Amino acid sequence: MKQISVISGGASGLGFEIASLLIKSGKNILILGRNSVKLADAISTLRKASSTAHAESLICNIGREDDIRKVGEFLTAKSYVVEYLFNNAGVGLFTKAQNSTAALIDTIFEANLKGMILLTSEILKLTPEKEELTIVNIMSTSALLGRADETIYCAAKWGARGYTEALRTEFKGTNRNIIAVYPGGMKTDFWKIPGQNRDISNFMDPAEVAEKVVNAVIVTNKLFVTDITINRKK
Numbered sequence: 001m002k003q004i005s006v007i008s009g010g011a012s013g014l015g016f017e018i019a020s021l022l023i024k025s026g027k028n029i030l031i032l033g034r035n036s037v038k039l040a041d042a043i044s045t046l047r048k049a050s051s052t053a054h055a056e057s058l059i060c061n062i063g064r065e066d067d068i069r070k071v072g073e074f075l076t077a078k079s080y081v082v083e084y085l086f087n088n089a090g091v092g093l094f095t096k097a098q099n100s101t102a103a104l105i106d107t108i109f110e111a112n113l114k115g116m117i118l119l120t121s122e123i124l125k126l127t128p129e130k131e132e133l134t135i136v137n138i139m140s141t142s143a144l145l146g147r148a149d150e151t152i153y154c155a156a157k158w159g160a161r162g163y164t165e166a167l168r169t170e171f172k173g174t175n176r177n178i179i180a181v182y183p184g185g186m187k188t189d190f191w192k193i194p195g196q197n198r199d200i201s202n203f204m205d206p207a208e209v210a211e212k213v214v215n216a217v218i219v220t221n222k223l224f225v226t227d228i229t230i231n232r233k234k
Contacts, residue, residue: 004028004054004080006071008062008119009089011038013188014138016046017210018086023050025218028080032060032071032089032119062089062115072122081131084217085123087116088138097151105152112139112156117163124176134177134224136217137164141184141229168226177224179217183209184231204232 005022009015010031019029023046031046033039039057046055058074060067075082091111093104120135127133142150143157161180168178185203209230216225 001079001081002028003083004030004056004075004078005084005086006030006032006075006082006119006123007086007088008032008060008115010086011035011042011057014183014186014206014210014213015086015088016042017207018088018214019046019055020049021210021214022084022218023053023055025214026050026053027083028054028056030056030058030071030075030080032058032062034059034061062119063110065118068118068122071119072126075126082123082127082133083131084134084136085120086136086138087119089115090138090140093153094149095152096149100152108152109156109159112153113159113163116160120167129175132175132177134179134217135167136179136181136213137167138181138183138213139164141182141231144182144229179225180227181213182227182229183213202232204230 005027007015007019007029010019010029011033015031019031019042023029029046031039031042036059039059043055043057058071060071062068089111091108093108095104116137123133123135137160139157139160142154143161146154164178164180171178183204186206186209187203188206212230213228216228
C-alpha cells in the first residue's frame with residue numbers, strides 16, 4: 001500500500017502551505033475542500049512542486065457523512081494508507097453572545113468539531129493497526145482561552161480540544177500519535193467574513209506557521225511533539 005497525507009481545508013491558507021511543504025518533502029498528499037475552483041488552482045500548483053510525489057484532491061464537506069465516505073472509498077480504491085492526517089478545516093464566527101442561533105451553532109460546530117470527528121473516525125477505520133498514523137488536530141488559541149464575541153467559536157474549539165485529549169488517551173501506547181496545534185491569528189481568507197472588517201496586518205504568515213508545524217510533526221525517531229502553540233512575537 002502507498003502512503004499518503006490527508007489535509008482538510010487544503011486548498012488555501014495554512015492547509016495549502018502544509019500540503020506544499022509535505023509534497024516538497026516527498027510525501028503523497030490528498031487535499032480536501034468545498035470550493036472546486038480553489039481546489040483546482042491549488043492542485044495545479046502542488047503538482048508542479050514535485051516530480052515524484054503525487055498530489056490528489058477531493059471536493060469534501062467534512063461535516064457530511066456522505067462526503068466522508070467518498071474520501072474513504074477514494075483511499076481504498078487507490079490502495080492508499082494514511083500516514084498523516086491534518087485536521088485543518090474550520091470556519092470563524094465573531095458575534096455577540098445574544099446573537100446565537102441554532103443555524104449559527106450548527107454551521108460553526110460542523111466545520112470546527114463535527115467534521116474533525118467524522119474525518120478522523122473514517123481514517124482510523126481504514127488504517128491497519130500495524131501502520132503508524134499521526135493525527136494533527138489544528139485548532140486555535142481560542143481553544144485555550146475564552147474570548148469576547150467568540151462564544152460559539154470558542155465552544156467548538158474547546159470541544160475539539162477535549163476530543164483531541166480523549167483521543168490521545170484512548171490510543172496511548174499504540175501506533176496512533178495525536179498532536180494538538182494551537183495557532184494564533186494568520187493572514188488568511190479565514191478572516192474574510194461578510195459584514196466584518198478586522199485588521200490582520202500584524203497577523204502571522206501561514207507559510208511560516210506551516211513550517212513550524214511540519215518541522216515539529218514530521219519525525220524520523222521515536223519521539224514526537226504532543227502540543228504546539230504558535231503565536232506572533234508582538
